[in-house]
Amino acid sequence: MSNYVDALLREDSRLAQIFNVEADTLESGSALIEDPFPGLARLREKGSVQKGALGDLLGYPGYHFQHHMAGYPTYSTLSFKATNQGLIRNDLFSSRIYYKLGVVDGFGETILNKGGADHLRYRGPIQPMFSPQAAESWWNDTIIAETVEALIRDIETKGGCDLSLDLCARMPVHVVSAGFGIDPEEIISFRIAITGLLSHNATPQQRGQSMADARSILLKVITDRRSRPREDIISKMIAAPIKDGDGTIRSWTDDEIISHCILIVLAGGGTTWRQLGITIYALLNHPEQLALFMANRDMAGDVILEAARWHPTDLVFPRIVEQDTELEGVMLPKGAMLHLCLGSANRDPARWENPDRFDITRPVQRSLAFGGGPHSCLGQHVSRQEMVVALNAIFDRLPNLRWDPEQPPARLIGDLFARGPSALPVLFG
Ligand code: HEM
Structure with a gap:
């Protein structure tokens, strides 16, 4: 994997452009929100489910939320119970919304927008490739361990860095x-192409070019692996047939592999970047929790789950109401849009004591950071494995890790759709 490590460590000015929470937020047309949680708590006290789009209910001026659709009646869920129902009852609150939000136009049909048996037919064959066992063995031993080792070896001699980017x-x-x-x-280049597909400001021509770039990179791999399979996920998809609704068993088409590959690389790159950054931010800003973690180094898994509960990187996911339905006492009309606020659900005092506190010792209870129900995060075990290995390497290998006082303080910023640290300027040694 030496050319892998060379590419991984190479200075590339494009990295700072594509991994920039502030620029991503502004590019999407959203206002930059510093701390949405006090507003969410006030709103949650008024009711579990409320009429209105979340940004409007919170009063963000000029707010242009990616999941907003003008002219659609919109409701928002704030409590754990209502949000969990919204995720679990995918038959009533469906992911067909992703057609309307342009995601399917962006990169094609995938498990993200499918429902019921159709969703299962596609998710079933790929699920084992992202299981806890696969994450801890194949993903870890083939890629994660080597990636983290190469990055940390590069960083540890420097005395300081921006952990978010580096x-x-x-x-x-x-x-x-x-x-x-x-x-x-x-x-x-692939990352740039796939982010371009959903870019708010891109022209249809630019989106067409992004798709052409992404397809050409993937088609080389697909064509090669159809005749010379290896161990990677594309080879495994080719070997894992799909059973169609009429019982026909067939291979994934090139287009199906391409759209799923784009979805998974898109979902897997940005979220883990921001969530790991949020975890480091939380530890460095809570010295008593950091001391606990340093004294109990097998707690990395709990630290990650608590940081994801306390501040999930993606606060809101959308759904469409399939039939007139009552949710926690509120009637939702067929065709309405639903904003499921995972960020508010994760701080519901009905489920968590002192929910605003980042506390790595609290009894672990499932939060909604990785979603729930049929569409719960496919990559959550891979992501957790990456974050555990990275967190342990950071706190084992970068002694006396602390904020760099010469740099602007790190902030957690973004909109409601995607949040993360502005940067993580640290010193060590
Ligand atoms: C900390 C990191 C991550 C967080 C917080 C996260 C969060 C989520 C959430 C909340 C959903 C539910 C979306 C919905 O219900 O509409 C989801 C779905 C998904 N995630 Fe993740 N994710 C993370 C990392 C990853 C990684 C590493 C991968 C891939 C390797 C991945 C792949 C996916 C896919 C494919 C779906 C769609 C599943 C479906 O519709 O059946 N995610 N994720």
Whole structure:
């Protein structure tokens, strides 16, 4: 994997452009929100489910939320119970919404927008490739361990760095792309192409070019693996047939592999970058929790789950109401849009004591950071494995890790759709 490590460590000015929470937020047309949680708590006290789009209910001026659709009646869920129901009852609150939000136009049909048996037919064959066992063995032993080791070896001699860019961003995009067998030299170009597909400001021509770039990178891998299979996920997809609704058993088409590959690399790169950054931010800003973690080094898994509960990177997911339905006493009309606020659900005092406190010792209870129900995060075990290995490497190998006082303080920023640290400027040694 030496050319993999060379590509992973190479200075590339494009990285700072594509992994920039502030620029991503502004580019999407959203306002930059510093701390949405006090507003969410006030709103949750008024009711579990409320009429209105979340940004409007919170009063963000000029707010342009990616999941907003003008003219659609919209409701928002704030409590754990209502949000969990919204995720679990995918038959009533469906993911067909992703057609309306342009995601399917962006990169094609995938498990993200499918429902019921159709969703299962596609998710079933790929699920084992992302199981806890696969994450801890194949993903870890083939890619994650080597990626984190190379990055930390590069960082540990420097005395200081921006952990957000130098580790949190580089690790997952390389891990997930290498997992699919993408040429290491094309990983960053691929990332640029797939983010361009959903870019708010791109023209149809620019989106067409992004799709052409992404397809050409993937088609090389697919064509090669159809005749010379290896161990990567594209080879495994080719070997894992789909059973159609009429019982026909067939291979994935090139287009199906391409759209799923784009979805998974897109979902797997940005989220883990921001969530790992949030975890490091939380530890460094809570010295008593950091001391606990340093004294109990087998707690990395709990630390990650608590940080994801306390501040999930993606606060809101959308759904469409399939039939007139009552949810927690509120009537939702067929065709309405639903904003499921995982961020508010994760701080519901009905489920968590003192929910605003970041506390790595609290009894672990399932939060909604990775979703729930049929569409719960496919990559959650891979992501957790990446974050555990990275967190342990950071706190084992970068002694006396602390904020760099010469740099602007790190902030957790973004909109409601995607949040993360502005940067993580640290010193060590
Ligand atoms: C900390 C990191 C991550 C977080 C917080 C996260 C969160 C989520 C959430 C909340 C959903 C549910 C979306 C919905 O219900 O509409 C989801 C779905 C999904 N995630 Fe993740 N994710 C993370 C990492 C990953 C990784 C590493 C991968 C791939 C390797 C991945 C792949 C997916 C896919 C494919 C789906 C769609 C599943 C479906 O519709 O059946 N995610 N994720």
